[in-house]
Each structure stands twice: as C-alpha cells, then as structure tokens.
Amino acid sequence: MDGLQLLIDLHKDAPRQGPGSDDHTALAITLSGLANHEGIRVADIGCGSGASTLVLARTLKAHITAVDLFPEFLEELDRTVSSGSFPSTIETMAASMDCLPFDDNSLDAIWSEGAIYNIGFDNGIRSWNRFLKPGGILAVAALTWLTADRPEELERHWLNEYPEVAKASCKIAQLEDAGCRLIGYFPLPPECWLQNYYRPMQERFASFLQRNGNTDQAREIVKAEEAEIDLYERFADFVSYGFYIARKAD
Numbered sequence: 001m002d003g004l005q006l007l008i009d010l011h012k013d014a015p016r017q018g019p020g021s022d023d024h025t026a027l028a029i030t031l032s033g034l035a036n037h038e039g040i041r042v043a044d045i046g047c048g049s050g051a052s053t054l055v056l057a058r059t060l061k062a063h064i065t066a067v068d069l070f071p072e073f074l075e076e077l078d079r080t081v082s083s084g085s086f087p088s089t090i091e092t093m094a095a096s097m098d099c100l101p102f103d104d105n106s107l108d109a110i111w112s113e114g115a116i117y118n119i120g121f122d123n124g125i126r127s128w129n130r131f132l133k134p135g136g137i138l139a140v141a142a143l144t145w146l147t148a149d150r151p152e153e154l155e156r157h158w159l160n161e162y163p164e165v166a167k168a169s170c171k172i173a174q175l176e177d178a179g180c181r182l183i184g185y186f187p188l189p190p191e192c193w194l195q196n197y198y199r200p201m202q203e204r205f206a207s208f209l210q211r212n213g214n215t216d217q218a219r220e221i222v223k224a225e226e227a228e229i230d231l232y233e234r235f236a237d238f239v240s241y242g243f244y245i246a247r248k249a250d
C-alpha cells in the first residue's frame with residue numbers, strides 16, 4: 001500500500017476526517033439562514049465520509065452533492081445514506097475540488113469543512129464563487145490563528161503543512177475581496193479536535209498498524225499524527241479551525 005492508501009485506510013472508518021462537530025455544523029447552518037428555504041442545491045466539498053453532509057441532510061430540505069476526491073470515503077457515506085432517511089436527497093460525486101463540474105450560478109450554498117487547504121483558501125473561494133447563485137452561501141472551515149502572536153514551534157509546523165494559515169481578519173478580508181459579505185464567524189473549540197477527531201484516531205492506531213503489517217511506512221504515519229496531536233494539546237489556545245459563513249453579493 002502506498003502512503004496515500006495508508007492515510008485513506010487510517011481515516012476511512014472514522015466518524016469524521018477532520019476537527020468539527022455536528023453542533024458546530026448546525027450552528028453554521030443557523031447562521032447561514034438556509035434552513036428557511038426548500039428545494040435548494042448545496043455542494044459539500046471535500047466531504048470525506050460525510051460528517052457535515054449528514055447534518056446538512058437532516059437539517060435542510062435540499063439536494064446535496066457530496067464531493068470528495070477519494071471514492072473510499074464516498075462509499076462510506078453512500079452506506080450511511082442508504083441505511084437512513086433524510087428530508088434532503090444526497091448524491092455523492094468523486095471529483096477534485098479544483099475541477100468541479102457545476103454550472104455557473106447553479107448552487108444556493110457551498111459547504112466545505114477542513115478541506116479547502118488542498119487548493120488554498122484564497123484560490124478555493126475565488127474559483128468556487130462562480131458556482132454560487134447571487135446571494136448564495138459560502139460556508140468554509142479553515143485553519144486559523146487565534147492570536148496575534150504564537151510560539152515559533154507551532155508556527156513552523158503549520159506554515160509548513162498549510163502555508164495559508166492566517167488570522168481570521170485576513171481570511172475575512174480575502175472573502176470580502178472575492179465578492180462575499182461575512183455573515184458569521186466562530187472558531188471551533190478544543191473538543192472538536194480532541195474528543196471528536198484526535199481521540200477516535202488514537203483508538204484506531206493499533207488496529208491500523210496490525211492490519212498493515214506494522215510496516216515502517218504505517219508507523220511513520222502514526223508517528224506524524226501523534227506529533228500533530230502533541231502539538232495541538234500544547235498549543236490549543238493559538239490555533240483552530242475558523243468557521244466562516246459568507247454571502248455572495250446579489
């Protein structure tokens with residue numbers, strides 16, 4: 001198995017593939033005002049196995065296109081969808097977020113939690129904007145500095161992993177420059193990282209290593225995740241995902 005397949009294997013059975021919570025997705029939906037509308041079209045981009053997609057599907061009366069690059073995650077979501085019933089319809093689509101097949105002005109909302117870093121925040125919001133109808137909602141959770149200054153060790157790690165990490169004021173200016181108006185912002189609290197993402201991941205490490213023959217490559221992946229968890233535990237005051245809810249100009 002190559003490194004990418006190993007990462008998919010580690011994350012595929014997880015309740016979520018990034019920090020977050022059902023309550024915080026629901027809070028962003030409330031701020032968006034989308035729940036007042038019926039028959040709307042929504043895309044959840046970089047949906048993974050669908051943690052946020054399922055909250056959207058339960059809360060809205062919408063047609064939701066759940067997009068991810070990796071079919072393995074979408075198969076998990078398809079399985080969950082087929083065993084439940086929702087006021088929304090959910091269609092999964094394997095596609096890259098830098099090459100989406102939506103028509104211009106066709107979506108009422110674009111949702112994306114913890115995934116836009118794959119193409120960069122500024123690039124992502126600018127390239128997705130045209131798919132939104134005028135007045136459409138863009139809701140994006142992205143890595144955000146919580147303070148003006150931060151420990152050098154933390155800054156070095158995240159600038160290397162995710163060079164566009166920045167303060168909320170910077171991200172909000174980027175949204176405004178891309179033609180959107182901010183209607184809500186909140187940072188995710190530590191339980192979204194620890195209880196909902198890192199602890200379940202740590203519980204999967206032993207079975208992940210066993211399944212994959214305890215190879216050096218598999219152990220390297222676990223070591224890198226452990227290092228990230230350790231960094232987060234020490235520096236949770238300085239960094240989180242910021243959830244940005246914005247409206248495209250009418």
Ligand code: SAH
Nearest residue numbers: 016017018046047048069096097113115118
């Ligand atoms: N939104 C989910 C997953 C976040 S992890 C959650 O919060 O749980 C980031 C996701 O982006 C992964 O599922 C990964 O497969 C997906 N991804 C990575 N590169 C992508 C690309 N180029 N296009 C679409 N999805 C991508």
